[in-house]
Amino acid sequence: MRMTICLFNKPEDVDFYYYNPICIDSLVICINNRRYSDLDPPKQIALPLFGNLLSFIFDLPFISLQKFSFKYGKVFGFYFASKYAIVCSDPKLAREILVNHSDNFINRPDSPSWKEISNGYQDIIVARDQDWYSLRKLTSRAFTKTKLKSQIPLMEEQSLKFIQHFRAYADGKTRLNPIEYCHRFTMNIILQMIISKELNYHDEDNEMEMKNIVHYCEAVAKNSGIYANYESFTFLHPLIRLYIKYIKNENTKLVSIFKRYYDEHLASLDPDNPRNLLDSFILASEETGDKTRICYLCTDFLLAGTDTSSNTILWFIILMVNNPHIQEKCADELRHVIGSDRNQVLLSDRINLPFVSAVIKEVLRYRPVAPFPFPRKCKEAVVVNDVYFPADSTFLLNNYAIAFDQEHWKNPEEFDPSRFLYDNHSEFFIPFSLGPRNCLGLNLALDEIFIAVSNLLLNFKFNSVDSKPISEEMVYDIIIKPKDFEIFVEDRIV
Structure with a gap:
């Protein structure tokens, strides 16, 4: 005792x-290992030091937790070392928690590393309580459908540049690794929205500051999963703090770049005609707080809005190569709707492209790039749907398990866009999470994914370089990525 x-x-x-x-x-x-209450979910006995983490040795985390659900059900307890979490692959409970009990689950779990990197939870990703509500209120205005309409010309212009760089390889025999191009496309849309700047697709043509933005974003994204993976172990915290010193340095440099843009924007600000998001944030500075907080907001949008969309586009390309009949059906629908008088798909065409839209949704289901939306912390002990959540426990949604649940999907292991042609499956298709703290930029993400992939298939045919399917093996840090791959690109429009 x-x-x-x-x-x-x-x-x-x-x-x-x-x-x-x-x-x-x-x-x-x-x-x-004792029970908290009679309404505890089932759980495996946790081992000293490791908890249940040894189950991650042989599988990716979201697959390991999916296998746990086969044994213990769709809601079960799990120890991340000494940290207790309730893992959920039940969309009904997820909706109840994230929508109807959102106030009690609004915060992310305590994280010394995230606290350090975000300069005391100053960014919107990990902001807490009233700070988060204030930031969400402000930033939501930037992502309303009305505001996004003003960004349509920007996205359509970027799609033309995107296609232009693919065309340089469209002889059907030159190998192309499309990863960097997809990444630049999504990053340019975010940069244009924030500071009205863009990257050239070839580094040698970029200014040093723009090269640094790319470098710092890649460094933060590459390493962001490392401290998250090991932070469960209290005894590793001193080592993690040393590691964070390096990560923090990269993030601080990125914030410093935006501080320079902040000063430039402030000096030339026209209150009646904001040029971009940074102008809008400055004008609303009473709500967002100081200069540092605004610059953290800018880095949030850049980091969060680039990787997820670009990797979805990459998975789309892989799945079109591996399913050529679906690729051709998309191309036929696009040519029928667009006609022969233009070579660009516009966002306004989407309503007339049901099969392409269904394929995009199936890509989001089949390869959900965010298998775990950010976990939530339970503020006060509560019983929801006959499940007891102790105070300070973590709620973790396994979106991957939901996406492959045979109860909801017929033959979930098959890539089958037809499942979305006449049904949105909105009750259990939740790639952008749920509730007030769902993905802030979901409408933007759907727009940029559509405008990219539809124009790719209108203009090009994609083939593997060896006439074999491209590997669909998943690589995971914080998001699900494909392994490096190459394709042949063939011009459809001669």
């Missing part, structure tokens, strides 16, 4: 337990 008190009250007279995090992690797990 004395050690239990030590864990939670941290008395100064038991320095060994207080300063021995390995002991604390192991003891917390031993204590917490």
Whole structure:
């Protein structure tokens, strides 16, 4: 009993337990293997130090947790080392938690690393309580459908540049790795929206500052999953803090670039004619807070709005190569709707392209780039749908498991766009999460994905370089990415 008190009250007279995090992690797990209530979800016994994490050794995390659901059901307890989480692949419970109990689950779990990187939870990704509500109110205005309409010419112009760079390889025999082009396309849309700047598709043509933006974004994105993976282990926190010092340095440099743009925008600001999001944020600075917070907002949009959409476009290309009959059906629909008088698909054409739209949705289901929407922290103990959530526990939605649930999808392992032709499956198709803290830029993401892939298929035919299917193996850090691949591009319009 004395050690239990030590864990939670941290008395100064038991320095060994207080300063021995390995002991604390192991003891917390031993204590917490008990039941919290009669309404606890089923769970596997947790091991000292590791909890249930050893199950991740042989599979990707979202697949491991999917396998847990086969044994324990769609709602179960899971220990990330000493941190207790309730993992959910039940869309009804997810909706109840994220929509009807959103106030109690509005925050992200406590994270020393995220707190450091975000300069004390200043960004919208991990902002908390009233800070988050204020930031969401402001930023939601930028992503209303009305505001996004003003960005349509920007996206359509970027799609033309995107296609132009693919055309340089469209001889049917030159290998192309499309990863960088897809990444630049989505990044340019976000940069144009934020600061009215864009990247050239070839680094040698870019100014040094724009090269630095690319470098810092890649560094933060590449390493963002590392500290998240290991932060569950209290005994690793000192090492993680050293590692964060490097990550923080990259993120700080990115924020510093936006601070320079902030100063430039402030000096030339016309309150009656805001040029971009940065102007709008400055004009609303009473709501967003100081200069630093506004610059963190800008980096949030750039980091969050680039990788997810670009990787969805990459998965689309792979799945078109591997399913040539679907690729040709898309191309036929596009040519029928667009006609022979123009070579560009516009966003206004989407309503007349049901099969292309269905294919995009099936890509989002078949390869959900965000298998785990950001986890939520339970503020106060609560019972929801006969499941007990202890205070400070974590709610984790396994969107991948929902996307492959045979209860909701016929033959979920098959890539079959026809499932979306006459049914949106809105009850369990939730690639952008749910509730007030769902993906802020979902409409923008859907627009840029559509404008990119529809123009690609209108203009080009994609083939593998060896007449074999491209690997659909998944690589995971924070999002699901494809392995590097190459394609042949053949011009459809001669």
